[in-house]
Amino acid sequence: MFCMMQSKRGAEILMDYRARHLDPASRAEIERHLENCNECRRVVEAQRELWETLDRWSPPEVSENFDTRLYARIAREEAEPAWQRWARRLLHPAAPLALWKPVASVAAACAVLAVALTVHPPDHKTPGPQVHAESVDIEKVAKTLDDLDFLAPQNPM
Amino acid sequence: MEAIAALERDAELMLRVRAGDDTSFALLLERHRAPVVHFLYRMVQNQPVSEELAQEVFLRVYRSRASYEPTAKFTTWLFRIATHLALNWIRDGRKEKGQESLNEELLDGIARQVADRQPTVEQEMLYAVKLREVRHAIEALPAKQRAAVMMHKYEELEYAQIARALGCSESAVKSLLFRAYETLRARLAHMA
Numbered sequence: 001m002f003c004m005m006q007s008k009r010g011a012e013i014l015m016d017y018r019a020r021h022l023d024p025a026s027r028a029e030i031e032r033h034l035e036n037c038n039e040c041r042r043v044v045e046a047q048r049e050l051w052e053t054l055d056r057w058s059p060p061e062v063s064e065n066f067d068t069r070l071y072a073r074i075a076r077e078e079a080e081p082a083w084q085r086w087a088r089r090l091l092h093p094a095a096p097l098a099l100w101k102p103v104a105s106v107a108a109a110c111a112v113l114a115v116a117l118t119v120h121p122p123d124h125k126t127p128g129p130q131v132h133a134e135s136v137d138i139e140k141v142a143k144t145l146d147d148l149d150f151l152a153p154q155n156p157m
Numbered sequence: 158m159e160a161i162a163a164l165e166r167d168a169e170l171m172l173r174v175r176a177g178d179d180t181s182f183a184l185l186l187e188r189h190r191a192p193v194v195h196f197l198y199r200m201v202q203n204q205p206v207s208e209e210l211a212q213e214v215f216l217r218v219y220r221s222r223a224s225y226e227p228t229a230k231f232t233t234w235l236f237r238i239a240t241h242l243a244l245n246w247i248r249d250g251r252k253e254k255g256q257e258s259l260n261e262e263l264l265d266g267i268a269r270q271v272a273d274r275q276p277t278v279e280q281e282m283l284y285a286v287k288l289r290e291v292r293h294a295i296e297a298l299p300a301k302q303r304a305a306v307m308m309h310k311y312e313e314l315e316y317a318q319i320a321r322a323l324g325c326s327e328s329a330v331k332s333l334l335f336r337a338y339e340t341l342r343a344r345l346a347h348m349a
Contacts, residue, residue, distance in 0.1 A: 012331050015335060050342050053291060056287065057288060066194070089221075
């Protein structure tokens with residue numbers, strides 16, 4: 001019998017099942033599988049226990065004067081000269097990743113292409129057989145570079 | 158349906174903030190204050206810092222009101238900013254241990270005591286030990302895995318939202334979560 005834990009996709013589906021992200025038909029199918037697969041049942045049960053354990057962690061209440069302090073900060077900022085507000089927006093944009101990461105990723109992708117062309121420059125002297133140059137999807141390359149960077153082992157601190 | 162209506166209301170409220178309606182900002186703050194503070198608290202495990210960072214989140218939202226466009230869900234944008242600030246803070250290593258951590262545990266203990274209607278001293282101690290283990294297990298996760306778990310488990314964000322908040326693909330988010338949950342299961346299995 002095929003065990004879902006044997007494949008990455010299967011393991012992700014079990015995670016979705018536990019998080020209640022599946023539609024009713026898919027849930028029913030998973031539950032039929034779980035009746036017969038000890039390994040998958042063990043993983044789902046372990047995930048349920050983990051979530052119950054994580055549920056025990058209740059954060060403290062937000063301070064009563066949170067809003068007061070926030071509005072005071074807003075008022076201070078609004079009272080600043082315009083040039084100072086613009087400088088802050090430049091240094092601390094609301095969504096920095098949205099502005100800079102795609103640019104950096106595309107720049108990295110272009111650098112990869114530049115290196116590739118440098119190592120294997122087009123040969124202009126000897127016309128070879130007709131080759132259809134594959135168009136490179138820069139967005140895909142950028143996204144793959146992002147994912148590789150993202151999944152690389154991290155220093156825990 | 159209710160969730161979709163709530164998301165539309167968020168965008169609608171933020172558009173009103175863009176138009177100069179500060180009352181709408183207050184409504185957004187009321188709705189999202191606790192989730193943002195709690196997310197940041199679980200990320201940095203320090204209450205004063207989590208509130209400071211949360212204030213910075215809402216400050217940046219207010220600051221950029223003039224250029225707001227509802228291209229993504231409001232909560233996605235909110236948690237993108239929150240995640241960015243939390244990851245920066247963790248990276249910069251500004252965590253303060255010792256007395257502040259002890260205070261956090263005391264605060265958690267007090268909250269628990271109120272909920273449990275005067276548990277015994279033994280129960281309190283057991284709870285404090287378990288809580289410390291959960292916090293340490295979360296803290297030991299790489300920062301981005303931690304952020305993904307916080308958004309997935311506690312804020313119940315969708316994979317697409319988590320992906321946008323973290324600036325990666327949905328596939329990468331699923332891999333992060335898979336690894337994180339596997340690590341946490343192994344570390345906390347004895348507490349079940």
